[in-house]
Amino acid sequence: MTISIRSVEKKFGRYPALNKVDLEIADGELLALLGPSGSGKTTLLRTIAGLEFPDEGQVLFHGEDVTYASAAARRVGFVFQQYALFKHMTVAKNIAFGLDVRKGKDKPSKIEIAKRVEDLLKLVELEGLGQRYPSQLSGGQRQRVALSRALAVQPSVLLLDEPFGALDATVRKSLRRELRRVHDATGVTTIFVTHDQEEALELADRVAILNRGSIEQIGTPDQVHDQPASAFVCGFVGEANSFAGEVSSGRFSAGALALPASGVPDGAATAYVRPHDFVLDDAGFEVRVDRAHIQGALTTVNATTLDGRRIEISASRAEAARFQGAVRVAARKAHVYAA
Structure with missing residues (x-):
């Protein structure tokens, strides 16, 4: 799924959260939105998801204008920092939720759903844990379940908002590698928000660096680190005296x-x-x-x-x-x- 963001503006009261943002995301790309708190990265992600609508500008999926389409219509998968799992459901039921609630011909059979859940548990290396409850899992395992649930509905785009922010450093590093492996296995266009430069540089194909609602630079991890386009980028990405x-x-x-x-x-x-x-x-x-x-x-x-x-x-x-x-x-x- 290719995504085009064209001159998108968004204000909250008088506060300009996004200021004429332009961004092209390639099909199958893993893109990081990197920036300090208040830079607009989460607002941009939510605008791509259909959870926020811009005041001006357009959002296009594969050339189709979805600027004011709902999140459901866009078929996006969303992973939050706090997992948002259903505590009363098993791991398998959590993963299957998006498929179970479908109606009519859109709902797969029970056998198809069970197969999909089994495949995803294998993909995120949680085989054999389908009958456990979220409270019986570690933080890292719960985040893998959240990722599996987002992938279960075969989204056109996978969006992650600070997905590893609530985890300790060792688990974060492990899940970074896991996300990259899962992305390469599925090929789903993936966009994730982070304020952790190490995370962005390690994981992403390209990094978009935001500051005060605008994109300061877009490039590969090497480009934004070694060829910073501005003093802000140079001071924010990597250590610098x-x-x-x-x-x-x-x-x-x-x-x-x-x-x-x-x-x-x-x-x-x-x-x-x-x-x-x-x-x-x-x-x-x-x-x-x-x-x-x-x-x-x-x-x-x-x-x-x-x-x-x-x-x-x-x-x-x-x-x-x-x-x-x-x-x-x-x-x-x-x-x-x-x-």
Whole structure:
């Protein structure tokens, strides 16, 4: 299912939740809507679902205008953060619910429903748990049941709103891999909302980054991380050290830090340097190492420049011993934006 969002606007009172949003989603794509709280990502998801209607603009499914069509008419599957399972129903009954409530010729036979439930339990690796109740499952298992229930009705689009937000870090990572595997197995066009950049970059084919109701950038995980289109994207996606300074004749300077800044107009500017883009360099500027701690194969270094700026450096584990006392570092790459 291809989805087109065309100049969509939505206000809540005077608050502009969406501001002329344009977005094209390919058939079978897994797209992440990423942004801080209040950026409009959940409103956009609900507008795609048919749970909110825009004030202006259009929503098209496969070229058909569904702007004011109901969620049921759009055949969307929705997974919420809080599972929303029926406590009095078994896992199998929860998964089958959307099929059981169908009427007439649209309702599959009991045998077909049972087969569909069995296939979905196998898909999400919950075989043998169909007769349990939600209270007998872990949080991660309940979220898998919620995903299965959404898939049971064979939706044209699968929508997930912060699906892993209520789970602990270890379970979240496991379910990310599970969602990606299920998506690849089903091929359903999938859109999920998250404020967790790691989640978006790991899972999605493309990421749409929202800020104040507008899309700042759309691209692959590598593109939004390595080629940020704005200072907001650079500061929001991935770790970055920021330096407020000035650009003059194609050079950025902030204290001892000096960098090329071609294409940036003269005047106040901000440079962003990823922690892994700082390297030890005798020709660089001096910093005082406050702490160096090893995390797996990497060393995270917290340091302070001579003018009091605090920075973070990421180095290999083998380099850990070299980060002691005063060292000199240089930035091999930076993103510079006019203020």
